[in-house]
Amino acid sequence: MIEKANRKFYLISLLVSIGLAGIVSYYASSSPDGLEKVAGDIGFIETAKDHTLDNSALADYGVAGIENERLSVGIAGIVGVIATGALMYLIVKFISRKKK
Amino acid sequence: MHIPDGFIDIPTSAGAALLTMAGLGVTLKAAKNKLDERSAPLIGLVAVFIFAVQMLNFPVAAGTSGHLLGGALAVVLVGPYAATLALTVVLLIQGLLFADGGLTALGLNIFNMGFVGVWVSYGIFVLIYKLLARFGSNKTSVVIASAIASFISVPAAASAFVFEYWIGGVATYSTTTVLGAMVGTHILIGIGEAVITFLTISAVISTRKDLVYGANKVKTKSAKS
Numbered sequence: 001m002i003e004k005a006n007r008k009f010y011l012i013s014l015l016v017s018i019g020l021a022g023i024v025s026y027y028a029s030s031s032p033d034g035l036e037k038v039a040g041d042i043g044f045i046e047t048a049k050d051h052t053l054d055n056s057a058l059a060d061y062g063v064a065g066i067e068n069e070r071l072s073v074g075i076a077g078i079v080g081v082i083a084t085g086a087l088m089y090l091i092v093k094f095i096s097r098k099k100k
Numbered sequence: 101m102h103i104p105d106g107f108i109d110i111p112t113s114a115g116a117a118l119l120t121m122a123g124l125g126v127t128l129k130a131a132k133n134k135l136d137e138r139s140a141p142l143i144g145l146v147a148v149f150i151f152a153v154q155m156l157n158f159p160v161a162a163g164t165s166g167h168l169l170g171g172a173l174a175v176v177l178v179g180p181y182a183a184t185l186a187l188t189v190v191l192l193i194q195g196l197l198f199a200d201g202g203l204t205a206l207g208l209n210i211f212n213m214g215f216v217g218v219w220v221s222y223g224i225f226v227l228i229y230k231l232l233a234r235f236g237s238n239k240t241s242v243v244i245a246s247a248i249a250s251f252i253s254v255p256a257a258a259s260a261f262v263f264e265y266w267i268g269g270v271a272t273y274s275t276t277t278v279l280g281a282m283v284g285t286h287i288l289i290g291i292g293e294a295v296i297t298f299l300t301i302s303a304v305i306s307t308r309k310d311l312v313y314g315a316n317k318v319k320t321k322s323a324k325s
Contacts (some may be wrong), residue, residue, distance in 0.1 A: 006141075009308050013145050021152035029157040029165035034285040035101050035261065042281060044271035048108035051199040059199035061155060076198065077155055083197055086153040088144040088189045093146040095132040097138065 018060030103200030112268025117207025131181040166289030171217030176314035187214035196201030200297035212260040220256040225249035233320035250297035254290035
């Protein structure tokens, strides 16, 4: 059982994550990140290949078919939060099961 | 920092993938022994928080952005083994769901951010924390040590990429040039990493110090609480 004080802490931190991924993410810088910038400046960006899943529904943190940029990245972020939480939960579940 | 397909050749990528899988085997085993009811939900929250904050690219210099790696943040909150698992989950979700980080480069990315970033953070954190705890309060020492560890972990993870480029880079530009540019840029990104880590650890430790791995599980000689 999760203690009450912990439950409050967990809930708040989950809400913060959802807010960051679902709302604040729209305001993130769209400049290339450190590696991409260095690769572009030096030239080895030329060897980069397109991602295998470039045409998937959530590629590049946007939902395919949703034109509204704010909505598209926001939904992608929330889906990511849920997927990350779910996968982590499964792994933790899996390793604690093996303990017995 | 997410390596796309094509930067590093297939043999090197495959080698890194094998090394990473072996490392994850060890990590799962070690994490299993350290896991308790208290830390289990925290690991999930740490993974989720890192995923969310990694979406928030911040500008660092003209035309360049950076984002949190989260290795130090995770280490201080849940310890190194759970931190590696959390980073691995984040990178899997990003690569498989959001086309961020090449699929052939998944092993490389987990190696750089999930192992190098995490263990460098852990080493630096423990070192600085033990040193500071002799003089200052436990809370302050944890916060300062996590900021320094997170700062250094970013150029460290960037250097791991340069090492991989040196072994199996597809392009033929000089490794020294790549090293200089990668470390230089990632020192700037490291400052952002340190600020985010500092603020997050400060917030958690001021409300729930009991949940912070770094403040409870790392032994110091004369820690005052």
